Amino acid sequence: MPEFLKLLPAKEAMERLLSHLPQPSPPIEFIPTADALGRVTARPIISPENLPPFSRSTVDGFAVKASSTHGASDTLPVYLTLIGEVSMGTAPQFSIRLGEAALIYTGGMLPEGADAVVMLENTQIVRQSSQGGQFGELEVLHAVASGENLIQVGEDVQAGEVVLPAGVRLRPAEIGALLALGILEVPVARFPQVGILSSGDEVVPPEVHPAVGQVRDVNSYSLRALIQRHGGKSTLYGVLPDRPMVLRETLAHALAECDLVVITAGSSASARDLTASVIQEMGEPGVLVHGIQIRPGKPTILAVCNGKAVVGLPGNPVSALVIAGLFVAPLVDRLQGVLLGVPQSGVPARLATNISSLAGREDWIPVRLVPDQKGGFLAEPIFFKSNLIFNLARADGLVCIPADATGLDVNETVQVMLLAEF
Amino acid sequence: MPEFLKLLPAKEAMERLLSHLPQPSPPIEFIPTADALGRVTARPIISPENLPPFSRSTVDGFAVKASSTHGASDTLPVYLTLIGEVSMGTAPQFSIRLGEAALIYTGGMLPEGADAVVMLENTQIVRQSSQGGQFGELEVLHAVASGENLIQVGEDVQAGEVVLPAGVRLRPAEIGALLALGILEVPVARFPQVGILSSGDEVVPPEVHPAVGQVRDVNSYSLRALIQRHGGKSTLYGVLPDRPMVLRETLAHALAECDLVVITAGSSASARDLTASVIQEMGEPGVLVHGIQIRPGKPTILAVCNGKAVVGLPGNPVSALVIAGLFVAPLVDRLQGVLLGVPQSGVPARLATNISSLAGREDWIPVRLVPDQKGGFLAEPIFFKSNLIFNLARADGLVCIPADATGLDVNETVQVMLLAEF
Numbered sequence: 001m002p003e004f005l006k007l008l009p010a011k012e013a014m015e016r017l018l019s020h021l022p023q024p025s026p027p028i029e030f031i032p033t034a035d036a037l038g039r040v041t042a043r044p045i046i047s048p049e050n051l052p053p054f055s056r057s058t059v060d061g062f063a064v065k066a067s068s069t070h071g072a073s074d075t076l077p078v079y080l081t082l083i084g085e086v087s088m089g090t091a092p093q094f095s096i097r098l099g100e101a102a103l104i105y106t107g108g109m110l111p112e113g114a115d116a117v118v119m120l121e122n123t124q125i126v127r128q129s130s131q132g133g134q135f136g137e138l139e140v141l142h143a144v145a146s147g148e149n150l151i152q153v154g155e156d157v158q159a160g161e162v163v164l165p166a167g168v169r170l171r172p173a174e175i176g177a178l179l180a181l182g183i184l185e186v187p188v189a190r191f192p193q194v195g196i197l198s199s200g201d202e203v204v205p206p207e208v209h210p211a212v213g214q215v216r217d218v219n220s221y222s223l224r225a226l227i228q229r230h231g232g233k234s235t236l237y238g239v240l241p242d243r244p245m246v247l248r249e250t251l252a253h254a255l256a257e258c259d260l261v262v263i264t265a266g267s268s269a270s271a272r273d274l275t276a277s278v279i280q281e282m283g284e285p286g287v288l289v290h291g292i293q294i295r296p297g298k299p300t301i302l303a304v305c306n307g308k309a310v311v312g313l314p315g316n317p318v319s320a321l322v323i324a325g326l327f328v329a330p331l332v333d334r335l336q337g338v339l340l341g342v343p344q345s346g347v348p349a350r351l352a353t354n355i356s357s358l359a360g361r362e363d364w365i366p367v368r369l370v371p372d373q374k375g376g377f378l379a380e381p382i383f384f385k386s387n388l389i390f391n392l393a394r395a396d397g398l399v400c401i402p403a404d405a406t407g408l409d410v411n412e413t414v415q416v417m418l419l420a421e422f
Numbered sequence: 423m424p425e426f427l428k429l430l431p432a433k434e435a436m437e438r439l440l441s442h443l444p445q446p447s448p449p450i451e452f453i454p455t456a457d458a459l460g461r462v463t464a465r466p467i468i469s470p471e472n473l474p475p476f477s478r479s480t481v482d483g484f485a486v487k488a489s490s491t492h493g494a495s496d497t498l499p500v501y502l503t504l505i506g507e508v509s510m511g512t513a514p515q516f517s518i519r520l521g522e523a524a525l526i527y528t529g530g531m532l533p534e535g536a537d538a539v540v541m542l543e544n545t546q547i548v549r550q551s552s553q554g555g556q557f558g559e560l561e562v563l564h565a566v567a568s569g570e571n572l573i574q575v576g577e578d579v580q581a582g583e584v585v586l587p588a589g590v591r592l593r594p595a596e597i598g599a600l601l602a603l604g605i606l607e608v609p610v611a612r613f614p615q616v617g618i619l620s621s622g623d624e625v626v627p628p629e630v631h632p633a634v635g636q637v638r639d640v641n642s643y644s645l646r647a648l649i650q651r652h653g654g655k656s657t658l659y660g661v662l663p664d665r666p667m668v669l670r671e672t673l674a675h676a677l678a679e680c681d682l683v684v685i686t687a688g689s690s691a692s693a694r695d696l697t698a699s700v701i702q703e704m705g706e707p708g709v710l711v712h713g714i715q716i717r718p719g720k721p722t723i724l725a726v727c728n729g730k731a732v733v734g735l736p737g738n739p740v741s742a743l744v745i746a747g748l749f750v751a752p753l754v755d756r757l758q759g760v761l762l763g764v765p766q767s768g769v770p771a772r773l774a775t776n777i778s779s780l781a782g783r784e785d786w787i788p789v790r791l792v793p794d795q796k797g798g799f800l801a802e803p804i805f806f807k808s809n810l811i812f813n814l815a816r817a818d819g820l821v822c823i824p825a826d827a828t829g830l831d832v833n834e835t836v837q838v839m840l841l842a843e844f
Contacts, residue, residue, distance in 0.1 A: 033628075034628075037647040037650055037651065051812065053632065053634075054635065060690055087623070088688065089622075089623040090633070106737075109634065156813070163812060163815070172644040172645070172647035173644060173814045173841055176643055176644030177811045177814070179640055181638075182631065201509070201510035202530070207606060212475075212512075213476065213512045214512075215475075218598040218602045221455075221601050222595060225459040225593070225597045229459065242510070266510065266529070268482055268528050268529065268530070269542075315528075315529065316528075321594060321598065343799055343838075343840070345768055345769050346770075347765040347767050347768070348768075387478070387480055387529075389599045391578070393586070393596045393599040418765070420593050
């Protein structure tokens with residue numbers, strides 16, 4: 001029999017779930033770095049070389065020994081001998097001695113002996129040699145210090161340095177950075193497998209025309225999309241009737257095949273109780289949370305069965321999606337080794353109306369964002385019945401009213417979590 | 423010859439570019455709704471049916487005529503005759519008359535004659551018939567109004583209604599919502615084709631071990647990843663030497679094949695000028711902006727050649743990625759018909775230090791987000807040379823200092839744009 005526990009705050013519910021889950025140890029695969037956007041590093045990545053591998057100029061100008069420019073100013077210029085030009089992409093065939101300078105472009109390799117670059121705008125060629133522009137005499141109007149206007153060998157990365165720890169979701173910047181080091185393959189966590197079961201005697205697959213009294217399955221597909229966005233692959237186990245034997249058999253099957261299982265229960269109280277009791281049979285410790293102090297989504301079930309998480313979502317599509325954003329998405333991230341607690345991104349906006357809320361319950365209110373006159377946004381709450389999926393589709397995001405508040409006031413600044421994250 | 427214009431503010435630069443681009447008319451393809459996450463609707467989507475197609479209960483309770491419960495209270499209950507139970511997923515075979523009630527679960531179809539549902543907790547079965555629990559006498563302790571605790575036919579969506587306009591990027595909520603209506607296929611904009619050219623005599627492809635003085639191509643791959651995130655497909659035209667003929671030929675080729683072309687210039691001033699003059703030859707009106715009041719990214723080039731946008735990015739990988747986030751990503755969105763000006767999402771944080779900035783220039787500063795003691799975040803600026811790609815990889819996001827500010831103060835609250843968006 002399921003153990004019915006009192007309603008828990010959302011944060012405590014998540015903590016209780018996590019405390020019963022083993023540390024994730026995602027299986028590793030090696031994939032081309034260029035294709036690794038959104039994947040998560042499975043091991044620390046160590047640089048095989050220095051970056052840059054040679055000292056490079058960061059400006060267009062003249063490579064010099066800094067000491068040659070000592071005291072140079074507009075009124076008291078220093079004169080240097082121009083001895084050549086650094087071609088892009090090749091090592092200079094000359095070195096720089098005291099009193100000498102060579103033309104160099106941004107990104108060019110510093111010649112031996114040079115330890116600074118004078119910017120073009122702080123110089124003037126006063127006498128051009130018959131050999132060409134890169135020979136002659138240079139007037140330097142501004143002294144430079146050693147190290148000025150260049151990047152030293154290894155200033156970005158040192159050979160042997162850990163450049164990325166394990167558990168980092170790769171962004172465009174990391175893709176580029178790894179390739180800059182010649183790291184063409186990267187060890188990443190395999191896609192976690194998530195099983196999705198929909199139940200409810202009234203539910204039919206979307207391709208079936210529902211008879212009177214039936215509705216189409218929404219949850220399997222909105223959840224799959226959410227899981228996909230977080231780097232998980234879903235297996236859909238279909239729409240099941242509210243019968244213990246079928247539910248038990250399919251859930252056992254899904255748990256054997258997947259790393260995480262999500263069930264959306266039929267919407268009646270008895271169907272939800274059935275879901276909880278079937279989950280309870282699947283392994284230790286079973287149901288940990290049955291009911292959360294949150295709206296929408298109060299009847300949520302969180303369970304661990306033999307080391308795998310099982311999340312029982314309310315059948316109504318809005319509750320299912322909001323709760324999946326708060327509980328399933330972090331689990332999918334965690335299965336890839338992503339550290340939880342990363343900053344949640346949102347849009348600041350002023351509330352267009354008062355919103356009231358019961359103290360002791362976390363409320364997630366869908367809102368539309370409307371530009372205001374000051375270049376910011378007004379958040380207009382959509383007051384709605386939580387069963388209406390299109391009201392969620394019409395929302396830009398959600399505003400959270402914390403459990404310890406009894407509401408939010410008009411004009412209060414709130415952080416709107418965009419629904420793209422849900 | 424390129425027309426060198428004075429430095430423009432970022433916003434004006436974008437406006438000038440957009441004013442010379444034709445209205446996007448993305449080619450349409452039909453794809454399964456279930457696979458359409460992140461795709462953009464290419465036409466308004468019209469509902470073929472009412473949702474819900476029948477009146478449904480939103481609670482577990484008893485279907486009644488509201489008028490039967492008139493005046494009911496704890497002290498003065500009303501007694502109704504229980505005449506049956508609504509099975510989930512089927513149309514009830516009976517109707518409700520005055521003085522009658524039927525057991526109904528959340529999501530159950532309202533029987534004919536019923537116009538409200540009394541919640542289970544406001545009732546008590548006082549006499550059970552020998553026929554079973556769904557027959558007998560019911561005590562109602564709370565009056566209900568007509569329409570209470572139910573969703574009416576078409577309350578979510580009416581048949582014939584536009585449920586989504588064109589230009590909407592599909593999120594999990596919309597995937598579910600469309601399938602709820604039985605819309606199994608959806609018209610979406612084709613992936614825009616983006617051409618990427620890297621130039622620079624010092625640049626080699628990442629799989630080539632660079633000789634002394636050479637560096638690996640970073641930009642082709644970080645830009646491709648950014649474009650992928652925004653729903654574009656990239657063609658890489660490789661690393662080109664800084665020679666007008668090669669550049670001209672490849673750019674013409676890319677413009678013929680793609681909807682948008684991005685070139686990263688060699689990093690020296692002469693290489694950048696070469697890029698601008700080659701773009702200028704590609705068609706009318708040519709280069710519109712050469713230089714933006716922004717850091718990093720001042721030498722950015724924006725052009726339109728015969729109706730297609732060309733963006734010339736600075737060669738250094740950090741500038742290239744920041745500018746691509748600000749200018750290329752919105753163009754990729756726009757090519758799919760997405761309306762620009764959608765709210766930018768970020769993380770609010772307090773600045774850990776003062777940051778100074780030149781008035782008249784928009785500055786984008788990379789920051790790390792560090793949790794503070796109050797459950798919020800501190801933004802720690804990474805002061806860096808913009809050529810160091812790993813300094814960007816080490817950042818969580820960017821803070822914008824507007825052009826009209828001379829800096830930001832310690833403890834000031836800023837909105838950090840997460841680098842995942844760049």
